[in-house]
Amino acid sequence: MKKTDICIVGAGPGGAATALKLSHLNIPCILVDKAIFPRDKICGDAISGKAATILRRIDPAIMERFNADLSMQTDIWGIRFVSPNNRVVEVPYRVGYNPKTDEKQGYVSKRIDFDNWLVDEVKRRDNIELHEGISIDNYEKTESGYRISNKDQSFDVEARILIVANGANSNFSRHHAGLEKDEKHHAGAVRAYYRNVTGMHPDGFIELHFLKEINPGYLWIFPLPGGYANVGLGMRTDYISKRRYNLKTGLTDLLERHPELRERFKNAELQGKITGYGLPLGSKKRQLSGDHFMLIGDAGHLIDPLSGEGIGNAIYSGVIAAELAQQCFEKNDFSAKFMEAYDVRVARVLGKEMEISYRLQQMMARPWLVNFLANVAARNRGLIDTISKMYTDMDVRKKALNPLFWGKILMGKKV
Numbered sequence: 001m002k003k004t005d006i007c008i009v010g011a012g013p014g015g016a017a018t019a020l021k022l023s024h025l026n027i028p029c030i031l032v033d034k035a036i037f038p039r040d041k042i043c044g045d046a047i048s049g050k051a052a053t054i055l056r057r058i059d060p061a062i063m064e065r066f067n068a069d070l071s072m073q074t075d076i077w078g079i080r081f082v083s084p085n086n087r088v089v090e091v092p093y094r095v096g097y098n099p100k101t102d103e104k105q106g107y108v109s110k111r112i113d114f115d116n117w118l119v120d121e122v123k124r125r126d127n128i129e130l131h132e133g134i135s136i137d138n139y140e141k142t143e144s145g146y147r148i149s150n151k152d153q154s155f156d157v158e159a160r161i162l163i164v165a166n167g168a169n170s171n172f173s174r175h176h177a178g179l180e181k182d183e184k185h186h187a188g189a190v191r192a193y194y195r196n197v198t199g200m201h202p203d204g205f206i207e208l209h210f211l212k213e214i215n216p217g218y219l220w221i222f223p224l225p226g227g228y229a230n231v232g233l234g235m236r237t238d239y240i241s242k243r244r245y246n247l248k249t250g251l252t253d254l255l256e257r258h259p260e261l262r263e264r265f266k267n268a269e270l271q272g273k274i275t276g277y278g279l280p281l282g283s284k285k286r287q288l289s290g291d292h293f294m295l296i297g298d299a300g301h302l303i304d305p306l307s308g309e310g311i312g313n314a315i316y317s318g319v320i321a322a323e324l325a326q327q328c329f330e331k332n333d334f335s336a337k338f339m340e341a342y343d344v345r346v347a348r349v350l351g352k353e354m355e356i357s358y359r360l361q362q363m364m365a366r367p368w369l370v371n372f373l374a375n376v377a378a379r380n381r382g383l384i385d386t387i388s389k390m391y392t393d394m395d396v397r398k399k400a401l402n403p404l405f406w407g408k409i410l411m412g413k414k415v
C-alpha cells in the first residue's frame, strides 16, 4: 500500500481542475480514473464563461492553449430561446458584442475533446501522478485518512485527503457520504450528435426550445465545429417518472414532427446513437465534506437546476477543494469540523446562484409565463438587454426574483 497526501478519484473536469490547482499550489497529488483518455461523457458540451474564467485563474496559459486550438470548439455569443408558443427570442451574452474583438463568452466542445485536452494539461505537470484505466471500488476509512483500491488491489493507496470527483453515479457519494438521489432535485437527459442541421445562428448562439410538448423540460441544439450539432432533451426526473416519459422517443418524435424542427432536420444525419445520463441538481443543500474527504462536481450534486450546467461548477468546486486541502495541511487538521469550511465556501460562491436558478426553473415550468415573457421580449429591447445582463450580473439575477423588477421593465423603466 502506498501512502500519499491527496488522492482524487475521477479525472473529469472537476477532478482534473482540482489536480491542476493543487499542482499550481505546489501540492503533489494522485489522480485516478477508470477510463483511459480520450473518453466520451454524455453531455450537451456547452462550456460556460464561468468554466473558462476559473481555469484562467488557475493559470492563464491553460485557456490560451484552448483558444489556440480552433478545431476543437465553437465560440458562443448568446442564446436563442424558443417559447412554448414558438416565438424566437435571441439574447446575446453581452449587449453590443463583437465576436472579433471581445473576450470569448462560452464554447461548445465535444467532451471527448475537451476532457482529453484538460487531461493533457494535467500531463504537462510533473507533480500530478495520473493513473488511467483504474476503477476505484473500495473505500476504507482509516485512522489517518482513506484507503482506496481497485478490485484486484493493483492500485492500493492511503490518502490523508480523499477528493471524490467521480461523477453523477459516484458510489462513494451514495454509500459513504449519504447523498441519496432525490427525483425532485435530479434530471434525466439524452443527447445525440447530428450533422447538417440548418438554420443555426451565424454567431453560434446555443438554442433552448421550451416546447409545450415537453414542458417542463427543454430541447437544446448546440453548434459544434465541422457542421455538427449536439442535440438533446432534458427533464426533471420526478416528471419523467410521473409521466413515464421516454426521452429518446420524445426527442426523435419532436425532430420528425414539430413543424419548425422537422424542416431544419430534414437533411440532418444522426451520428451514432442517442444516449442518456443523469444530472444531480444543486437545488437541495447537501453535506459535501466529512472527516478526510470532500465531494466535488456531480459527485456533490452541484449541477445548476435551471441550465443543467455542471462543468463550470465542477471546476469551481475543485478549486475550492484544492485551496481548502492546502489549509488542512497547514493546520494539520483533517477533521469533519475543519473540512466544513469547504461547504461554507461552496455555498458562498454557488448557493445563491443555485437558489435563484431553482426559482427560475419553477417559473419556466409555467408555459403561460414563458409565452408572456417571450411575447414581451419580442417587442421590448430593454427586456432582452436585461436578460443579457442576467448572465453576468448576479445583482440583476437577484432582482429578477422580484415581480416589481419585471413590472418596471414592462413599463420601459430603467432597472
Ligand SMILES: Cc1cc2nc3c(=O)[nH]c(=O)nc-3n(C[C@H](O)[C@H](O)[C@H](O)COP(=O)(O)OP(=O)(O)OC[C@H]3O[C@@H](n4cnc5c(N)ncnc54)[C@H](O)[C@@H]3O)c2cc1C
Pocket: 009, 010, 011, 012, 013, 014, 015, 032, 033, 034, 035, 041, 042, 043, 044, 045, 046, 047, 048, 134, 135, 136, 137, 165, 166, 167, 168, 189, 190, 191, 232, 276, 277, 278, 279, 296, 297, 298, 299, 303, 308, 309, 310, 311, 312, 314
Ligand atoms: C445529457 C447531459 C447534458 C449536459 N449538458 C451540459 C452542458 O451542456 N454544459 C455543462 O456545463 N454541463 C452539462 N451537463 C452536466 C455535466 O456533464 C457534468 O456536470 C460534468 O461532467 C461534471 O463533471 P465532473 O468532473 O464532476 O464529473 P464527470 O465529468 O462525470 O467525470 C467523472 C469522472 O470519474 C470517472 N469515474 C467514475 N467512476 C469511477 C470509479 N469508480 N473509479 C475511477 N474513476 C471513476 C469517470 O470515468 C469520469 O472521467 C450535462 C449532463 C448530461 C447528462
